[in-house]
Each structure stands twice: as C-alpha cells, then as structure tokens.
Amino acid sequence: MTPVPPSASHLTSRHKTNWSEMWRSVLRLSGRWRFVLGIAGALFVWTAAFSPWASFAFGYPGKMTLSGFPGGARVYLLPLLLLVSLLFFTLPVGATAGVRAALGLLFIAGYNFIAISWEGDGVDAVAWGAWIALLGSLLLLWAFASFLWEEADGRSLSGQTAGHTAVKLPDPIWQMLLVFGGVPALLICFVYALDVEESSRFVSLICCLGAGSAALSSLGFFNWTSELLARQRTFAVILLLIAALVFPFTQDGNGYWLRVLISVGVFASAAIGLNIVVGLTGLLDLGYIAFFGIGAYVSALLSDADFTTVHVRVPFLLVLLIGATVAGLVGIFVGAPTLRLRGDYLAIVTLGFGEIFRITMNNWNGLTRGPNGIAGISDLEIPSLFGSTPLNFGDAHEVFGVSLPNFANYYFLCIFLFIGMAILFSRLGNSRIGRAWMAIREDEIAASSMGVNPVRFKLLSFALGASMAGAAGTVSAHVTQQVSPDSFTFMESILLLAAVVLGGMGTIPGALLGAGVFYLLPEKLRAFQDVRMLMFGAALIIMMRYRPEGLIPNRRRKAEFREEKSRFSAGFLKGTGELDLMQQNPVQEGGT
Amino acid sequence: MEQFAQQFVNGVVLGAMYGLIALGYTMVYGIIQLWNFAHGEIFMVGAFGGLAVWTALPESLAENAFLALPLIFTAAVFTATFTAVLVERVAYRPLRSSPRITALITAIGVSIVLQESVRLFYPDGKRPQSFPGLVAEGNFSIGDVRIPWVSLFIVIVAFFAMLLLQAFVHATKTGKAMRAVSQDPDTARLMGIDVNRIIMVTFAVGAILAALAGVLQGMKFRQIDFHMGFLAGLKAFTAAVLGGIGNITGAVLGGLLLGITEVMATQYIPQGSAWKDVWAFIVLIVVLVFRPTGLLGEDVSVRA
Amino acid sequence: MKSVDSDFSPSSLSGLAGNFPPRVLLRASGLTVRFGGLLALDAVDFEVREGEIVGLIGPNGAGKTTFFNCLTGLVMPDEGEVRYKGQLLVLRPYKVAEAGLARTFQNIRLFPNMTPLENVLVGRHCHTKEGVWSALWRGKRFREAEASARMAAAEFLDFVGLVPDEDLSAHSLSYGDQRRLEIARALACEPGVLLLDEPTAGMNPRETQAMLELVQQIRDRGVAVVVIEHDMRFIFSLCDRIVVLDSGCKLSEGTSVEVRKDPRVIEAYLGISPE
Numbered sequence A: 001m002t003p004v005p006p007s008a009s010h011l012t013s014r015h016k017t018n019w020s021e022m023w024r025s026v027l028r029l030s031g032r033w034r035f036v037l038g039i040a041g042a043l044f045v046w047t048a049a050f051s052p053w054a055s056f057a058f059g060y061p062g063k064m065t066l067s068g069f070p071g072g073a074r075v076y077l078l079p080l081l082l083l084v085s086l087l088f089f090t091l092p093v094g095a096t097a098g099v100r101a102a103l104g105l106l107f108i109a110g111y112n113f114i115a116i117s118w119e120g121d122g123v124d125a126v127a128w129g130a131w132i133a134l135l136g137s138l139l140l141l142w143a144f145a146s147f148l149w150e151e152a153d154g155r156s157l158s159g160q161t162a163g164h165t166a167v168k169l170p171d172p173i174w175q176m177l178l179v180f181g182g183v184p185a186l187l188i189c190f191v192y193a194l195d196v197e198e199s200s201r202f203v204s205l206i207c208c209l210g211a212g213s214a215a216l217s218s219l220g221f222f223n224w225t226s227e228l229l230a231r232q233r234t235f236a237v238i239l240l241l242i243a244a245l246v247f248p249f250t251q252d253g254n255g256y257w258l259r260v261l262i263s264v265g266v267f268a269s270a271a272i273g274l275n276i277v278v279g280l281t282g283l284l285d286l287g288y289i290a291f292f293g294i295g296a297y298v299s300a301l302l303s304d305a306d307f308t309t310v311h312v313r314v315p316f317l318l319v320l321l322i323g324a325t326v327a328g329l330v331g332i333f334v335g336a337p338t339l340r341l342r343g344d345y346l347a348i349v350t351l352g353f354g355e356i357f358r359i360t361m362n363n364w365n366g367l368t369r370g371p372n373g374i375a376g377i378s379d380l381e382i383p384s385l386f387g388s389t390p391l392n393f394g395d396a397h398e399v400f401g402v403s404l405p406n407f408a409n410y411y412f413l414c415i416f417l418f419i420g421m422a423i424l425f426s427r428l429g430n431s432r433i434g435r436a437w438m439a440i441r442e443d444e445i446a447a448s449s450m451g452v453n454p455v456r457f458k459l460l461s462f463a464l465g466a467s468m469a470g471a472a473g474t475v476s477a478h479v480t481q482q483v484s485p486d487s488f489t490f491m492e493s494i495l496l497l498a499a500v501v502l503g504g505m506g507t508i509p510g511a512l513l514g515a516g517v518f519y520l521l522p523e524k525l526r527a528f529q530d531v532r533m534l535m536f537g538a539a540l541i542i543m544m545r546y547r548p549e550g551l552i553p554n555r556r557r558k559a560e561f562r563e564e565k566s567r568f569s570a571g572f573l574k575g576t577g578e579l580d581l582m583q584q585n586p587v588q589e590g591g592t
Numbered sequence B: 001m002e003q004f005a006q007q008f009v010n011g012v013v014l015g016a017m018y019g020l021i022a023l024g025y026t027m028v029y030g031i032i033q034l035w036n037f038a039h040g041e042i043f044m045v046g047a048f049g050g051l052a053v054w055t056a057l058p059e060s061l062a063e064n065a066f067l068a069l070p071l072i073f074t075a076a077v078f079t080a081t082f083t084a085v086l087v088e089r090v091a092y093r094p095l096r097s098s099p100r101i102t103a104l105i106t107a108i109g110v111s112i113v114l115q116e117s118v119r120l121f122y123p124d125g126k127r128p129q130s131f132p133g134l135v136a137e138g139n140f141s142i143g144d145v146r147i148p149w150v151s152l153f154i155v156i157v158a159f160f161a162m163l164l165l166q167a168f169v170h171a172t173k174t175g176k177a178m179r180a181v182s183q184d185p186d187t188a189r190l191m192g193i194d195v196n197r198i199i200m201v202t203f204a205v206g207a208i209l210a211a212l213a214g215v216l217q218g219m220k221f222r223q224i225d226f227h228m229g230f231l232a233g234l235k236a237f238t239a240a241v242l243g244g245i246g247n248i249t250g251a252v253l254g255g256l257l258l259g260i261t262e263v264m265a266t267q268y269i270p271q272g273s274a275w276k277d278v279w280a281f282i283v284l285i286v287v288l289v290f291r292p293t294g295l296l297g298e299d300v301s302v303r304a
Numbered sequence C: 001m002k003s004v005d006s007d008f009s010p011s012s013l014s015g016l017a018g019n020f021p022p023r024v025l026l027r028a029s030g031l032t033v034r035f036g037g038l039l040a041l042d043a044v045d046f047e048v049r050e051g052e053i054v055g056l057i058g059p060n061g062a063g064k065t066t067f068f069n070c071l072t073g074l075v076m077p078d079e080g081e082v083r084y085k086g087q088l089l090v091l092r093p094y095k096v097a098e099a100g101l102a103r104t105f106q107n108i109r110l111f112p113n114m115t116p117l118e119n120v121l122v123g124r125h126c127h128t129k130e131g132v133w134s135a136l137w138r139g140k141r142f143r144e145a146e147a148s149a150r151m152a153a154a155e156f157l158d159f160v161g162l163v164p165d166e167d168l169s170a171h172s173l174s175y176g177d178q179r180r181l182e183i184a185r186a187l188a189c190e191p192g193v194l195l196l197d198e199p200t201a202g203m204n205p206r207e208t209q210a211m212l213e214l215v216q217q218i219r220d221r222g223v224a225v226v227v228i229e230h231d232m233r234f235i236f237s238l239c240d241r242i243v244v245l246d247s248g249c250k251l252s253e254g255t256s257v258e259v260r261k262d263p264r265v266i267e268a269y270l271g272i273s274p275e
C-alpha cells in the first residue's frame, strides 16, 4: 500500500523508452552551458518580441512587419518571458514550470510562424523575428529540460513534491484582500480575452495563459489558490456573483457576448445536472441532451410560438416546473428498468434513448412539426416586481442610466438558473443523499452492504439530473427562440459530457469552466471552423491522457484517475461473473 | 409470403454486415472491457482505404472484378488494421488502468478524429463518394425471391470470415492466448503470454472484419461517406450486446437478429422507414431489460 | 409460514430469565450455494447468540466468504433461509444491513475517494432519514440530524483508533487503518451482528493483538461478532465458539478445545487422518 506518487510532472515520469534515453544523452548539458543557453534564449525571445515577424505586409494581423513594436501576437511572449526569467532564480525547483513556460513560448512562435508562412504563401513571408523567437524558445526549453533529465537520473528535486506539502496561507485579512484583488483581475483577463479578435492573437493568448497556468500549477500555485478559495469561499462566490452581475454594464449595450454567455450559462446549468449523474453517482449517461430537449420542447409548445401546433400560453414559471417534471418523469421511465445494468450497458441504453428521442421529435409531425421544429417562440414574460405591466424579456432596459440590451434579461435569468442548479447540487451533494450517491460511485457492493439501496438512489440521481436538464431546456427554448430535432444530437450529449469531464467531475466551477470552454472557444476560433471538430476530438484524447481528472478536479478525487489499478477482469468468450468478490478488488490489492 | 421471404433475405444480408462489425466490438470488450466506440470509424476508414486504391487503379484493372476485388479488400484491410493498431497503441494503451469513463471518452475522441480526418483530408471527403459495384449486377431467383448477386457475395464473404475467425480463436496458439488473456490477464502474463501483443492482435482482427464489412457495404449501396461509421457502429455494438457481449457466436447471432428485425419492422410497421434507426435501440432496450446478459451471455448483471 | 422463531419468544426478551441461554440473534438454516457444478455451501446450519464471538475457520476455498456473501445478500442461496431475531431476512444487501447485519470484506472495500469520516457517514445511512426536500431546505431538523450523524461517525472513528482528517481520502490510509476504518464503517450501521472477513490478514503481530482487543471491545458494546480468520492463535484466544467449514460443509462446531481435538478438523487442515 503505497500512497499515490506525486504526479507533478508528466514530462519526465512516464514511460522512459530507449529512444528518449538516446536523445537525452545527446542533449544533456553541463551546468554552465545550461546557464548560457538559458540567457541566450531569453535574450532571443526578448529581441524577437520587438522584431518583425512578417517580411511584408499582407494582412496578417498585428503590424507584424514593424520593428521596435511588440504588436499582434508578439506581446504575449512577454508575460511568459517574465515568468521564465523569474523561474531561473527558483531552479532547480522551477524546472518543470520552466519547461512548461518555454513550451508556451515555442507554441506561440511556432503557431505564428506556420500561420504567417501559410497566409503569406511560403516561408519567404516569415521575417527574422519569428525565426529568432523559435530559436530562443527552443534554447530555453532545452536549458530547462536538462534540469529535469538530471532529476530523472536520480537526483530528486524538491519542486516535484510541491503539490503535496501542506499549504501555508497568510492571515485571513490578507486572504480576503487576495481574493478581493484576484477575482476582479481574473474578470479583467476574461473581458480582455473576449475582446481579442484575430485568431492569431487569440491562439497566442491561449498559449500564453495555458502555459502560464501549467507552469504555476507545477509550482503548487493552484493548490494554494484552491485552498485559499476553499477558506474564503463565501466571499469569493459573492465577488464572482457581483462581477457576473456587473458584466452586462460593461458591454455598451452590445448583446453579442451576452448572448454567448447566455448559452454558456444554460449549458453550464445542464452540465451541473449531468454532474450529479456522472460526477457524483458515476452513471454514464450518453443521451443526456434528450432531457434538455424535452424541457425545450415543453417550453416551446406551451409558449404559443408563431409556428406551433399547440396554441396555449402558460406562465413561464409554471412551464419551468412542467418541463422539469416531464423530463424527470421520462428519466424515471427510462431509468427504472435500465439502471440495474452495469456501466457500459447503461451508456448505450441512454445513447439509444437519446437517438429515439431525436427521431421521435423528427417524425412526430402532428406535435413537433418534424424537422422544421417550432419556431418564432416569443420572448419571456414574467410578472414584474415593480409595476403592473409584466416584464417582457424582449425589451431593452435602462438601469442606473446604462442601457442594457434585451439579452441582458436572459443573461440575468441564466445567472439565476445557474445559481439555483449550483445550490441544488451542493446541498444534495453534502447530505446523506450525496454521500449515498458517491458511495455507489465508489463501490456499489460496499454501498449496498451499508444499507444504501442502489437502484433507488441511482434512480433518484438520474431523475434529478434529467429534471435539471429539463429546466435548463425550458430556458434555452426562449433564448434560441426555436427548437428543432437537430439541436439534440448525440454530439450535443458528448459536448455536455466532455464539458463536465474537462472541467472536473463533481465540481461546480468545473461544470462552468467546461461549458465555458466548449461554448466560448468555438466563438473565438471561427477561423478554425472547419477543423473545429477535429480539434475537439484531439483535445478529448489528449485531455484524457494527460489530465483525466479535469481542469478543476475535486480535490480528493484526483487520485482515482492517477492510481495504477488493474481494470482487468475476466469476461471474454465465456463471460464469467462481474460479481466476483474474490477476484475483483476495486479498492486496491491489499498488502497480503 | 414472398415479400416476407424477400425481406428475410435482405435482413440476413444487413445482419451479416452488422455481425462482422459486431465481432470487433465483442472481442475488444471481451479482452479489455472497453467499449471501443471508434470501431465504427475503423469500418468507415477501411471502406475509404479500399476506395482510394480502386480510384488509383488504371482503368483496365479497375474494371476487372477478379483483379480489383482482392486489391480493394487488401487495401481496406491494411488501412483499417493500421489505423486500429495505431489507435490502440497511441490512445488506448496508456489508459489501461484508468477508470472506464476516461477510456470511453478517449474512444469517442478517437471516433471524432477519424471521422473528421476523412472528411477533411480525403479528396472531396465532405460529400458521399460513389463506390464500385464490381460484382455482376442483377439478381438470381429462388422461387419468387430475387436475390442480387452482391447480396449473395456479402453473405458468402461474411460466412467465411466468421468461420475463419472461429478457427483462429479456437485452433491457433494466438487464439488460445487471446482466450486466456480475456479470462485473466495477470495470470496470462505470468504464463509468458505477451498481453500487449494479444490485445493488439485483437484490435487487428476486429479491424480486418470491419474492413471487410466496409467494402461490402460500399459494394451494396454503391456509396460511402465519412459518417457512415457512426450509426453502423452503434447498431453493431447493439448487436454485440444483444448477443451477449464477449461472446463471438452471440455477436453474429445478434447481428442477424438485428438486421432482420430492422428490415421487417421497416416493411411491416406503418411508416416504418421513418423510424428505421429506432428499432435497433428499442430491441436493445427490451433485451437488456428482460435479459441483461444478452442472448448467449452468462449472468453477469450485478444484482442490486 | 410462521415468521417468528421459537427462540425469540417474549420470555427471553423479558430479561428475568437469567438462566436461559442467551437468545439466538442470527440463524441460518440449510444454506446451499452452487456455482455451476461447484457446491460452495452444502446445507450449512449456523447460529449466533447474543454477545458471542463466533469463529469461522476452514481451509482456503472452504466457502467461508461465500457464506458471508450469502448472509448479506450478495450471493443468492439456492436453498435455505436466514433469520435475524426470528424475522425472515430478505436477502438483499441493503435490507440485510437495515435489519442489523454489517460486514467487512476480505479484500478491503472502502469508498476510496471519500474521507474516512464520509466513509463512516455512509455507514450511518440506515440511521438517518433525511430526504431530498430536507437536504435542500436545510432546516433545523436537517442540521441537527447531520450534526448528530457526524458526531456519531467521529465517535466510531475514535473507537477504532482513527482521527478524522478532512483532507485525506480513504485510499491513502495505511493498510491496517483501512481495515479499522472498514470496521468503523460497519459499526456505524449499529449492527446486532458484525461479520468480519479476515480482519487481520496482512497484519503484523502487534496489529493483530490490537485487532483482538478491538473485537473484544466491540463485543463489550453488545454486538455479536462472527469472524473468519486463518490465524489460529487469534481465533482460539478470541472466540467463544468455533465453526469449521470444509468444502462447503460444516465439519465441526464447538469451543476451541473441542474443535482443536476433533480428528476431522485435523484431517481437513493437514490432509491426513491422525493415527
């Protein structure tokens, strides 16, 4: 029984092949050379940031032909370079971080290099600045990596265990101040990133932020922040909430980003429901979008749309309830017979259900108008708090002298929806019910031997998740103003699942972040529209390989994904038992 | 009655193809308990590999079925096997000891990558590609039932492939090792079996069968496209579950049953064709509810 | 079918009857389990009385674990029935646990990614009733129930000698601690009978001694214990009564002295009949 080994560095600790041994021995550096190369690399990158990257102006964004001016993507070299320079002083602890930051520099240089030669029809378009950037970042990478090889050869570096030592926090006052400064800083970063238009700059920014966070993470920075946030949770949540509420006022009456954030909010809300099912209870649901679709169709049918088959209009709050209830009931209907199946069977049954739902909506012309869907769904109206005229979500409003676009209404609604879901999730998660769910996830047999009725609690989880998706769906129908079967395809289910897994299973910030990534990035990466899905697929594979616990993992659950445990069990051609108490040992092999 | 017989034959042909794909699912599942979601894509990649070679053939050769067919099949098998082994090596092997969901999401990722790669990088891959028929057009008749030659060809190829597979699994040393690994990989390793190699062979065998199915599908429908693997894969997996996952005979049986059900339902249920893709899932759900182990599987359900 | 066993008559409840034998808590009769052709349990009769520590021994593969699985509803018996306090047990794991039978597993089965305290809290499942609404509303009742469940769980942890640590997950505990945690979790169900499957497997002599004392303390709390063990010294110094299984049959039963002398037991263990 050994504790999980520290897993700070994926670059070094994984399978060492002879091939990489060979490279290492060729590329090994002595102490002085490392230093020289490091300095040289940093100088090169610094120079490159102020040198021309394109040899002639052909529309590549950011005035890349100018020298003495760090425009366009070049500017994102600078923060990383600063980080790298600081890391020099923390060696050897900061070696992993240094490698990551240097990789970030390399990606920025490499991406722009390729993009420039692509758009400029050949390498001729690339000016010396970009070459120097490539060279400099490679040198830096080399210098830092040679420290890691040394560690792999036996000298243990204390930095590797940074994530596992106890976290020290400053006084509570300082904690509050840090949170108080940190949250707005984060928000400013976010708004800034939204404003970055050209894809070359945006990709570079993402490289910069990604590499920076990866570097900081290897120094234990995020353990520290998560500890900080855990201590100051209420305060941080309130700040974030204020920030989210203030956001529409920063948009100059422009609804574009609000619109995008609305869909992020709606999907994040649904993702929280899925998080109950997948993250807490460990049930694999591949047809989750169907429940969302049920909510959307209920809402569309009960709102007297322009193109509809049912001409009634039900007050929205009631629709929300009906949508959630119907979705939950369907969840029970689907779940009751199938939830006793083991994992993969459940996955395919839910997948099948999702397809059945979509095809049914497609064929049921009398009710759903088939492939045309229901369109022209009217704006929401809810009773106003202030006057007798109901509040119409289609109207723009003037608040505190700032005019808010009509999307702001939906935006605020989404925030409420999200908060509601988050409260639901965290309250249920931290109760007897949540513990029963987790116990089932961890070990169903042990859970049932402790008195947990697995079918009952799985059904509860499944139905609750379904009705949360239904509720999110009712809102979504009004936001998109139309529903049609092709919004509820298998890919959408996968997208939601990926959002949950990518963000970090079983956490609320994870669901938000995951939904954010999957519904914001496509907006920002329009230049890559065609290869978008390819990138998505590749991202899933890479993510599962290198960070299966997600971006914001549940603090203790990380281990599950890291631990070496045998998943093998009998079952081919003959099919022996799954319920094999003697051979299967999901906890771990005891030290007998 | 003729109509019934006719549809029955059609169902068998469809089912034979489902069965061929299902075998890949069932074998991989049997060995590493992975729902290899990308297996349907292997089927599609195989078909495209075959087509690519056919397109490249000089016209005199391309017209000649006796020369072109073996070439197409070889190319398809090569492409599919190479892809499957690569995927196993790069994507799945590092995750052997990970939780199920990690492996499944990787498999979905692989599936998307393969689909998109064909869409983006195969010449004009966004549109359906027409596929050569090669086998003589026209039908032969048994009574009033008319059977296209292609269908006969499909059934024959599928039948022999399955026969060979049985022989492989039961009579060769590698096949025996495969069965051993599926029973207990750790012990098998101690007995000197190279488990990694066996797993790779399993993927390869599955890919070969899927590639055959891919070419046959192309020949029958005279058309292939980049997303044909998705639905075919789902239905084949359904067939594997239906027959009892991990069970080779079960996969074939499940495939046939599913093919026949689908064809019959489409024929005899009013408006059946609009619901064509639903029947597979309904059958699946019904079977799983009443016999969770599939038709031939042993009792593996966890009792609550 | 009558559902109340004669051993569980009102007279034995009254407590007047000092010279009555302690009442039978758990009675399994004629339990038979077949795995395909293998007869894993062959019409085993078994009973546990109040305040008893019963040892269950037998060679490897004798069917001891299968017997536990059968009692706790993880394996369905082909024949036979189990009664607890005279009541016929419905052999579903969670029903058995509700009725008052808790167990540990031969291969430790904790909830690896939950804290020790949470593990024990799951054990409190049957003794808390809070549902969805109450969890959402978080009223006074809920908070009190939650607080008392936590208190109880912490006490059980303390009882087996563990300290709650919020940042630790169960899988990172040492092997001995995991065993103890499993016992604490089972105790949190407040069972009448506790079934321990090889609690000292893989422990050193000192830990084994501590386990022995722990089991005695558990009995002193009024919980009857059935313990499977291969460590004979442990069994003989702990158990009031010992049952020997071999190839699914009950071979012998009695005090440690009786069992030790039984020729059939010696034969089963040594494979030769004593001269």
Ligand SMILES: Nc1ncnc2c1ncn2[C@@H]1O[C@H](COP(=O)(O)OP(=O)(O)OP(=O)(O)O)[C@@H](O)[C@H]1O
Pocket (backbone or CB within 6 Å): A577, A579, A580, A581, A582, C035, C038, C040, C058, C059, C060, C061, C062, C063, C064, C065, C066, C067, C106
């Ligand atoms: N689920 C199962 N399916 C098939 N056979 C089983 C199953 N569980 C147990 N057996 C078989 O039943 C027999 C009794 O096993 P059991 O685990 O009860 O033995 P045991 O007395 O606990 O042995 P040990 O001392 O090694 O723990 C063994 O031969 C075993 O192989």
Ligand SMILES: [Mg+2]
Pocket (backbone or CB within 6 Å): C064, C065, C066, C106
């Ligand atoms: Mg045992």
